[in-house]
Amino acid sequence: MGAIIEPTEDTRDTRERILDAAENVFMACGYDGASMRQITSDAGVNLAAGHYHFGSKEDLFKAVLYRRLRILNQERLRVLDELEAKAGGTPLKPSQIVDAFFGTLLRMAIAHGPRGQTFLRLIGRTLTEPSEFIRTVLSKEFAPILERYKAAMFRALPEVPKEEIVWRFHFMLGATSYAIAGVDTLRLVTDWETGEVEDDLERLLPRLMSFLLGGLRAPLPATPIQVPQPRGNGRNRRKKS
Amino acid sequence: MGAIIEPTEDTRDTRERILDAAENVFMACGYDGASMRQITSDAGVNLAAGHYHFGSKEDLFKAVLYRRLRILNQERLRVLDELEAKAGGTPLKPSQIVDAFFGTLLRMAIAHGPRGQTFLRLIGRTLTEPSEFIRTVLSKEFAPILERYKAAMFRALPEVPKEEIVWRFHFMLGATSYAIAGVDTLRLVTDWETGEVEDDLERLLPRLMSFLLGGLRAPLPATPIQVPQPRGNGRNRRKKS
DNA sequence: GTATGATTAAAACGTTCGTTTAACTCGATC
DNA sequence: GATCGAGTTAAACGAACGTTTTAATCATAC
Numbered sequence A, B: 001m002g003a004i005i006e007p008t009e010d011t012r013d014t015r016e017r018i019l020d021a022a023e024n025v026f027m028a029c030g031y032d033g034a035s036m037r038q039i040t041s042d043a044g045v046n047l048a049a050g051h052y053h054f055g056s057k058e059d060l061f062k063a064v065l066y067r068r069l070r071i072l073n074q075e076r077l078r079v080l081d082e083l084e085a086k087a088g089g090t091p092l093k094p095s096q097i098v099d100a101f102f103g104t105l106l107r108m109a110i111a112h113g114p115r116g117q118t119f120l121r122l123i124g125r126t127l128t129e130p131s132e133f134i135r136t137v138l139s140k141e142f143a144p145i146l147e148r149y150k151a152a153m154f155r156a157l158p159e160v161p162k163e164e165i166v167w168r169f170h171f172m173l174g175a176t177s178y179a180i181a182g183v184d185t186l187r188l189v190t191d192w193e194t195g196e197v198e199d200d201l202e203r204l205l206p207r208l209m210s211f212l213l214g215g216l217r218a219p220l221p222a223t224p225i226q227v228p229q230p231r232g233n234g235r236n237r238r239k240k241s
Numbered sequence C: 001g002t003a004t005g006a007t008t009a010a011a012a013c014g015t016t017c018g019t020t021t022a023a024c025t026c027g028a029t030c
Numbered sequence D: 001g002a003t004c005g006a007g008t009t010a011a012a013c014g015a016a017c018g019t020t021t022t023a024a025t026c027a028t029a030c
Helices: A016-034 A036-043 A046-053 A055-085 A092-113 A111-127 A133-155 A162-181 A183-189 A197-215 B014-033 B034-044 B047-054 B057-088 B093-110 B113-126 B132-156 B163-180 B183-189 B197-216
Strands: none
Touching: A016 A036, A016 A046, A016 A055, A016 A111, A036 A046, A036 A055, A036 A162, A046 A055, A055 A111, A055 A133, A055 B113, A092 A111, A092 A133, A092 A162, A092 B113, A111 A162, A133 A162, A133 B163, A162 A197, A162 B163, A162 B197, A197 B163, A197 B197, B014 B034, B014 B047, B014 B057, B014 B113, B034 B047, B034 B057, B047 B057, B057 B093, B057 B113, B057 B132, B093 B132, B093 B163, B093 B197, B113 B163, B132 B163, B163 B197
């Protein structure tokens, strides 16, 4: 403190102001529903400033995604690296991998406060938008991460067919994205007895983790045509009831 | 057959042609991304026909949702009624309830062919669109169904806190919606070894059901601050590892 | 002070959107 | 065969959109 001016709403960089406003509007309205006019208006800057700093609406959307996604996925890689280093050559436990991927996501969102949660919901929405350029963005940013985590999961569950693991990872992604993105939707549908969203986000982590691990460890479905399995297929297949 | 003309693309009702085209476009582009011009053009009808038959874009979207959602949810109620009638007064098994809700969804989608799958993905997308009028539509259509299923679930799992059940139902909804809506998104991200979508939809059901039930039955998370429970609070609270 | 490069501001461009209007077609009804 | 109403068509409306242009502003270096 002293001579340095605090980054208040009025002194923050125009670029960041636009990014923050865009994050909000894109989350609330979706990519197509958001307009540059509303974004720049919310940010308190001129309409042309958006194009001056980011070029186009598409590039602004990319910038919004990249800003936090890059940090998140770097952290995801770092945590996985650290776990694997500690484990030496032995495979990780599935719970460790799940926590490294989904736990990191939620912990970072919590750490970033309301903005983190906004971004969380934006991601949840974005993953269901099949627009061409959005898929390209997601593909480029997620592909290396998912490859690493897939590999770790294959090593952790050698007796489970890879196809099943991939599907279950997909299910876990869905449960997580949706749990965050759709909170208000379903809150409106049914008057369930959940508290405030802010409180919930911290309680959500253990809840979600339990669910994800339960699903991941569930007995494999009785496949009508079983993919030829080399060996050792009969383990960890019992459920409790 | 004979004098009756088959409902081909050219003889079907204008209304239905518009509904089908709208279903496709809304699924592919989202509500905001879709335009009346593209919908009516795909349907091979005049632009004004859309407004003549449905009034507005909003009402067209509602009509698209209602057309199948009504049937789906009626069937969901019917199945649940039938199960509870068979069970007499005893609570249902959780697996029965999950299958009645999510299994009915997937089976109906399979039964309706490609159109069923399109609708499935449309629903998956729609549930993450927090637009005001969409939430109203979903609320009105889903509220009674969810109340019935929630009640059945509470009866089936009397020892589990209701809050946890609701959350896990939420997670299950997410895993399901996303598993369908996001298939292509993630197929692009990672080159996982899944076959064709059409084949997958039938294999998806047992896979998804295993995952959902595994998550539903997972040990409850170790809650740091337990909500005051009237009685019988000490059971099934252990995590397994 | 003046020149310079980066940023902001206001205004307009062309396009596309949802929606409406008005004319038109056509089969059924009397 | 004139009437009428439901359905269809072409054309246009005003608004909102992304984007561009042009001028004004500002700090900084000479």
